Amino acid sequence: MAEIDIHAPGVEMVKSLCYFCHANCGVLAYVKDGDVIKIEGDPDYSNQGGLCCRGTSALLHLNHPARVNHVLKRVGEKGEGKWEQIPYDQAIQEVADKLNQIKAESGAEAVASAGGTTRTDDWARRRFLNQFGTPNGFHNALLCWIPTFMAETCVSGWSPFETDLGAARCLILWGMNPGASTLPGMHGYTDLQMNGMKIIVVDPRYSETASKADLWLPLRPGSDAALALAMLHVILYEGLGNGEFIGQWCSGFEELMGHMVDYSPEWAAPITWLEPEQIRTAARMYATNTPGCIQWGCTWDQIGRASTTGSHAIALLRAVTGNLDVPGGDGMPGPAINFVTDEEMELNELLPEEQKAKQISRFKLTSWPGYSIISQTARRQWGKTLPTEWFCEAHGPSVFKAILTGDPYQVRALICNATNPVNSYGDAKMTLEALKKVEFLVTVEYWMTPTALFSDYVFPAAGALERPTIVTHYGATDSLMGGSRAIQPKYDRHTDMTFWRKLGLACGQDPANWPWETEEEAYYHIMEPLGLPISNYDEFVSNVRMYYPPLHQKKFEAHGGFWTPSGKVELNSTIMQELGFPGMPTYIGTIENPIDTPELLDEYPMVLTTGGGFMPYHHSEHFQMQAIRYLYPDPYFSIHPDAAEKYHISQGDWCWIETRRGRIKMRADVQQEVDPRVIFCPRGWWFPERDGSADLDNPFGCLESNVNTLTSVDAEHCDPMGGSWANRGLLCKVYRVHDADNEFTAKDAQFSMPGSSNVPGITVMPSDQPLAREPIPFEKPQPTREVPEGFEWCWQNDALYQKGTEFRLDESGWLIDPKDQSYVDAHTGWVYVAAEEVLLDKETGKKYTMERVEIPYLAGVRGYPGMEQAPFEVPEHLRWNVEAGYAMLPDRQLVYDPNSGWMLDPDTGAYHDAYYGYKYDAATNTLLDENTGKRFTMDYQPVVE
Amino acid sequence: MRHHYWEWPIATYLFLGGLGGGIFALTAILQFFVFPGITMVSEVLAWPCFLAIVFCGLGCVLLVGELGQPLVFYRAFIKNTSVICWGARVLSVCMIFGFIWFLSYIPWDWFSGIAGFLAIFRDFCLALAGLGGACVVLYTGIFLSSLKAHSFWATPALPVLFTISALSTACACITISIGWWPAELTLNTLIVAEVIHELLHEIDVILVVCELVVLLVMVLSFLGAGNVTANKVAHRWVNGSWAALFWVGMIGLGLVLPEILYVFAGGTLASSVVAPVLVLAGGCLLRFLVVYSDERAPLPGEDLFYEKLPDNKAPFIHKWTYGKNIF
Amino acid sequence: MTRYVMVIDQRRCIGCRSCTVACRTWNDLPLDIVYNPVLTEGVQGEWPNVRRNWLPTLCMHCEKPACVPCCPTGASRKDDDGTVWIKYDQCMACKACVNACPYGMRQQSHLRPRLHQYIQKCTFCRDKRQMDPSAQPYCVLTCHQKARVFGDLDDPNSEVSKLINGAETFRLMEDLGTGPQIYFIPDLGGTAQ
Missing domain, CATH: 2.40.40.20 (Barwin-like endoglucanases)
Known part of the structure; x- marks a missing residue:
């Protein structure tokens, strides 16, 4: 009952991050004797001290009596609830042995892994799966952002998911209810709304957020795609689009006009239950109050068959109104150029192509086929790409079906990391059946969930306060925020990275591929390229906490185009076409509705x-x-x-x-x-x-x-993309x-x-079920010119890209690195450094002349070996050493640095004056004659001791 | 918005307290004002007063038992601004002096010394006990009516109603217990007892009518006007879920029937025993009805909020105890 | 003088109940005690022309609290700064105050042992403010929407003074004469459909 004194001696404050949803609010943890005694919201973080129901309960979560604290090994029948507690490392080895056995018998792809929303990075799991050789990792990503992200990336080169509301005049919260999901965001929206910004809420429910909206569109659940198409129709046919932007930055406008002709508000009215006039009002409000934002909501990804159609149409809404990557519009961060991305941590290159092809998913946009194209484009345009975690995954329900049917092949083992698929995936009864049936089930969990109940091993997971948290929006953005670990994990709990690392090593994976023992080490590695004045991760959290790169808007102008294959915002997406999808959003209804399935209405x-x-x-x-x-x-x-x-x-x-x-x-x-x-x-x-x-x-x-229990995951009921x-x-x-x-x-x-x-x-076997839409055949145009060895031709922009690096071959014969637009030598991969007129090998740090001859450096001073005359002015008493390419004192091996005018000792790097070679002593600001031990002032006056 | 904080012990306590206080108040009035100088009056009323002490004592037990911390009940005497505090004080005065007064009538030989000594203070004790009793009678009504949050209680009619009811039940109780031990069975005592019996009978006839009037005025006025909350309660009494209890139990069996028996069956067992018992039962029922009518005007949405909360037996509440890990 | 009040901005509240959970967690309350329920009458109006408000509540810390004079033990009391609170070691849980409070803000836990009961209510986090006079109550700190503002009404520069002077406010059941010190800013705007 007594109030806890956070100022008492021995209490340390740790800046941590909340872990109970994706908002990752700042949390101050007060730690005494290795235990957290109290938490508070961090007033200096974006949540401004606010913490929701879940965040305030972090301590209750940490010490909850139902938490799994030790490894539980099943001793009874599956589901009987009889467990034996065994040491962590022993359990890891037993699991690893079993996994290796399954791999040897049935191939690595027989091992799958379901992940929960870890609310921080999840590259460690993919790092394990890639090394193990299975493509069958998945999360509930398909219901949460990923199809949308991919569709948006097809259209404009990255998901425009960041907002710049300070300058926005209009905000659409579409299928999003921040009033119950992301409270820090809602706080910002409310502030801005009280200052005049208009908020349109699209939601069939009078949600918390709708209660505060200026305009609310209570559409029929699942009809978002029809609404988006009709709004797009209104904007196009009423000429409300941003003509200048469309003309300069978009392609395919004429085709889109033609394609959209039938999607009128009158067409959408019976589908959406909205009046045509309501749709027109909303479209006009959004199109005429630019710049404006459409905040993404999970709904787009949860309406089933029309999911990607809907988010595709919404992506076009933004495009034709010119709200992409402009101040007050939807920001497109792109991958992090300045620090190590999640993708770079995943070791995707270790997964063989033939294993990629075995990934269980018939939905190309969000699995290897679509990811490969999108990722390749991103690498060509941004220089880096999306992680495969979340963005390139097996289709969860199809994996469960594979467990039950052996179609396309038998999945024998499942590792569930902080997820309870029975409750979070569609068709719970099928999922439960699969969990009961799977030969080998391992869960990493906080609690004894229904999934854990059927497991062979339950590993205790460390959660909030027991782990550092890094926020990079799952590797999809270029900013970075961090929170420290308040305490070491209690009991036998381990963080997920530790779990995967230990499991990887026990499976026999190369220790060199698991160099970081703790998250802190890995996170420090991630942010090291930023060059911040820090020497470890916790210092980053204490002193920096948030990193945002400069220049965050209108990047497309500097880049000279959008980050699509054609460099334009593709209103008729070529990537979609390549994948066999319509290049423009083409309506498809929900699985059960009065128009397509009227026979169901009576019942x-x-x-x-x-x-x-x-x-x-x-x-x-x-x-x-x-x-x-x-x-x-x-x-x-x-x-x-x-x-x-x-x-x-x-x-x-x-x-x-x-x-x-x-x-x-x-x-x-x-x-x-x-x-x-x-x-x-x-x-x-x-x-x-x-x-x-x-x-x-x-x-x-x-x-x-x-x-x-009520939802369906039949193939024909899923979004075909x-x-x-x-x-x-x-x-x-x-x-x-x-x-x-x-x-x-x-x-x-x-x-x-x-x-x-x-x-x-x-x-019915899963593969016998049809998809909701048959693929549309598409033939890629053949190269119109000769493609040199080692290069690939991109049909959309008629450019050549070097295989592997994906650097574009410039007309000058140089390669261009999209990360910084630098020139790269096509033969060696060395970067041209204009200031010094040299080539730089970034891997070794060595520099080369334009003739690709290595340049020697002595004490950091560049040498010009073989040059007859020094290329710079040399004090006359110095001797030019043609062979070494340095100016030197006649009697001493000191190197003259033309930039500073000092002589440098190659062995120690110490400075010496250029006339006598006296050593400079910074502490006393004097010159020391090392032969006599005498000291001189900087004017060569003897110093009187 | 129902408040589930005071339940049957409090209702019973209010009934017993009013009854006990009323008996002492009536005894003092009879002794000092109606039959001054006739010491026999006190003697025949000693047994009813003993019952009054028992009633008050029982009431106190219920009250203390109802406390969240019964062992520190003495804290109740501290603060002057509190109605409860005054209630506790007057109840104590009534019981202590009433008990001393009663002791002085105990006829046991071995006790005669003490009784004789205490007899010196009889008038003083009875005066204090009677005064205390009168205060207790008033207090039981004021106790509830001072709680303005409960609009059905917060009416001046309630103390009046409780006072009348308390005196009425006291009359009824006295009439069926007058003249027993320790009064000696003599002609004189019988006559005195009979005189008092008749007198109280007459008084109760009037009191029951008064109670009926005040009760109907109170309930029906809430039914007509009154604020929303009181109105809702009144409807429950008059034509809602409690209508049978109110009309048949309270009005019919608790007031009208005994009145009829009092008036038209004079001299029979029905009038001298059945009617008083019915009055007592009616008085008790009245306290229950009133105490359970503790509706408070809800804040907007308050009903909805509490409706959704689980009851305290919900499994998730008792499944886990912090500090006792399962796995 | 100091006169602590709270201003609750209904324009900002979205009914997340964070304040309720923060309060019960940090004040270590028994489960069945809720100091500060967030109330709502639900969605009102005729679909689709509807609206909804939330009413976050707590002890009103009345100027003339009904719950203080009725307390026989003196446990229920009021500080000079306006805080109404209960000195637990003087309480015997007679529930007079519970029945006196017109706002239903005093409660007794039925999950405590039968003989160790006392009455509890919001104290504007008095314990916390005693440790650090500048501290804010937990419900205020935790509110993402900043719908709850706590401060000294006698200080003309405090945020609460500015809010109360700058917007229309109301108080609950003012007619009872208790002088509640919780001021609400109503949400007068509506949702256009």
């Missing part, structure tokens, strides 16, 4: 939307945190009073929510938060307080109130739980494949 009249973030939980986390749970003990779904009346539902009633795929139980929150035709369900629910082993059909109640599946816009029905029908049983969530089938079990 399932309501539209279900799920998946949005809601306070106080995050994903499927924090249900153990009693202080939080007390405020929100039960899952409540929102239903309009009219609909509630129709179905005889009252406030607080437990109800069944049913789709074709199963049914779940939630309590009704009857209020006008949603349209009368819609219900909104929070995601992630499970009940960690239950005994997991008591009901293995529904361990910890993980299916009972889990919206993913990005692969994401629908959390929004599904058809459902809702009815009150009656006494005779109040128990959730296995029948309510029966596993079937395809997911919407009435027949339990597997009736």
Whole structure:
């Protein structure tokens, strides 16, 4: 009860970062005797001292009695909940041996890994997987930004995800609810709004953020793509675009005009439930109040089949209004040129091409086929590229299907790192089945989750306060922020990097590829190129904390174009075409809707939307945190009073929510938060307080109130480009739980494949399921000119790029390094340094003449061996040594430095005067005659001792 | 917004306190003002007063037991501004002096010395006990009506109602317990007891009518006007979920029926035993009804907020204890 | 003189309940004690012309608190700076104050042992301010939206003075004459659809 005195002796303050969502707020941790005694929000960080429900609970999380603190090895049957605690390193070796055995028997690709949102970098996992040789790592990336990022990168060369709201006149928060998800952002939006900025919120729910909006568009869940297309139509056909920008920086405008002709507001109205005039108003408001921002929201990636179509259309909205990378518009940071990117930490070059081809995903945009093209373009344009973690991953649900069906091949082992896929991936009943079935399951976890319950080994994970955190937006931006580790991990908990490193070494990976023992060492390596006055990572956090590169806007002007293959903003994306997708957004409906599937309406009249973030939980986390749970003990779904009346539902009633795929139980929150035709369900629910082993059909109640019991991940229900599946816009029905029908049983969530089938079990193999859209054949144009050996021709801009480096071959015969536009020698890779007229080998630091002859340096002074005359003025008493190329004193081996006018001792680097060769003593500012020991002033006057 | 902080012990305590205080107040009035100089009055009322002490004592036990920290109940006497504090004081005065007064009537031989000594202070003790009792009677109503947060309580009618009810129940209690031990069974005592019995009977006939009037005025005025919260409560009483309890239990069995028995069945067991018992039950029911009508005007959204909170038995509350790690 | 008040800006509050959790976590409250519930009547109006406000609350630290004079033990008290608080070691949990408070801001935990009860309520983080007089209550510090502002109303330069003088404010149940010291700035703007 007593207040904790943070000023007491022995209490140390550590600048840490919160780890409970992606906002990574600043946290001050007060540490005494190796334990955190108190935390507070950091008032000097972007959160301005603010911490949300989750952040304030960090200490409760750290010391929670249900945390997994030691390695648990399964001793009973799977799911029985019988464990033996064994030493960490022993467990690592046992797991490594098993993985190696599976690799030897079935190939490395039989080992897959699911990752959670680690909220910091995750290159260590990819570093392990690449060395191990499996392409089958994945996160829930497809529901979260990645398809959008890739579509945007196809259009304009990088995702314009950063905002510059200070100069913006209009902000669209589209499918984004920062009022419940990123509170530091909401604070900024509110400030700006109170100063006059207009906020448009697009959300089917009257969300926290919509409550504060200037204009709110309550569209039908899942119809975002139609709305975006109609808005784009209005802007194009009303001539509201930025003609100057389009003319100078965009390509494909005419094609786009033609393509968009049918996507009128009248076309979109019945799909979106909005009036055409509302759509026009929104489009006009955005297009005429430039510069403006469209903040990205996860919704775009969660509407299923139309996900990438929607974000593609939104990317074009920004482009035609000229809001890309301009002050007040959407900022395109690009990869970090000034420090080591996540991609450079991943060792992607170690994964063989034939293994890349085995990646389990039919969705090219977000796996190796699309990543390769996008990444190659990025390397050609930016000089660096995206990480493969998140941006190039296996399709999670397809991996689970592969476990169950062996199609395309049997996945035998799964390593889950801080994720509980039952609750976070679509089709929870299929996922649960896969977790039960997989031959070898390892989890790295905080808690005993349903996933951990079926594991063979559960490794304890170190979390917030026990690890340093670095923020580079998953390697997608050029700024960097950091927080220190407050304490060493408690008990036998280890950070994820330590886990992967230990596992890698135990698997026999080259120790040289795992040079950093701690995150701090690795992070210091990452930021070393910045040249900051720091000698370790913690000093960075204490003294610098945030790094932002200079020049953050209108980079395309300096670069001479956008970072696409053609250098233009491609309104008709060539990369998309190469991948067999439409180059321009082409509408496709949600999987269940009145227009495409009217036959479902009688049975399932309501539209279900799920998946949005809601306070106080995050994903499927924090249900153990009693202080939080007390405020929100039960899952409540929102239903309009009219609909509630129709179905005889009252406030607080437990109800069944049913789709074709199963049914779940939630309590009704009857209020006008949603349209009368819609219900909104929070995601992630499970009940960690239950005994997991008591009901293995529904361990910890993980299916009972889990919206993913209702979703579908069938191939034809996924976005054919990005692969994401629908959390929004599904058809459902809702009815009150009656006494005779109040128990959730296995029948309510029966596993079937395809997911919407009435027949339990597997009736269709995954690869026999069609995709939602067949690929469009595309033939790459053939080179129009001769391509020299070692080079590749880019058809979009008719340029040649050197293979490997991806440097462009200039007409001058030099290569151009896009990172700094420097000239590079095509034969040697040495960089031309204009100031010195030399070539520099960056790897060795050695310099060469333009004739590629190595230049000797003595004490840092350049020599000109063989030159008859010194190329600079030499004091007349010095002797020019033709052979060595130096000016020297006649009797001493001192080298003359023409820049400073001093002589340098090659052995010690000490300065000597150029006339007598006396040694300079900086401490007394005198000259010392080393032969006699006499001292002289700088005017050669003897110093009287 | 229901407040679940005071429940049956407090209701019972208010009933018992009012009853006990009322008995002492009536005894003092009868002894000093109605029959001054007739010492037999006190004698026949000694047993009812003993019951009053028991009632008050029981009430105190309930009250103290209801405290979050019963062992430090003595803290209740500290602060002058508090109604509870004065309640505790007057209740103590009533009980202590009433008890001394009662001791002086104990006829046991071995006790005669002490009783004889205490008899010297009889008038003084009864005066204080009666005064204390009267204060207790008033206090039980003021106790609730001073809590302005509860609009159904915060009415001047409530102390009036509780006072009438307390005196009424006191009358009823006295009429069925008058003249027992330690009063000696003599003709004189029987006559005195019968006179008092008749008198109190008459008084109770009036009090019950008064109580009925005040109760209806209070409840119906809340029903007509009153603020939203009190109005809601009044509706619950009159035509809501408590209507049967109120009309049949409180009004019918607790007030009207005993009144009818009092008036029309004079001299029978129905009038002398059944009616008083009904009055006592009605008085008790009244305290329950009132104490459980502790609605507070909710802040906007307060109902919704508390509705969603779990009850204290929710499994997640008890599943984990910090410091006791599972894995 | 110092007169501590809190200004709560409904224009900024988005109902995240961080203040509630921060308070109960840092003040180490039993689970069933909530000092500062964030209330809302939910979404009001006719779809889609709706609006919603949040009402973050806490002890009103009244000028004339109903809960102080009714306390028989003297545990419930008021500081010169306006802070109303409870001296726990004098409380016996008679609940008079709980029933006296018109705002329902005093509570008793049912998760504590039966015989070790006392009444609890917000104290404007009095413990913390005693340790560091410039400290702010936890609910204020943790609020991302800066919807809660704490300060001295007798100081004309304090933020609370400026806010109260610069915007329309209201207080809860003023007609009860308790003089609540929590000022709310209402959200008068609406959502255009």
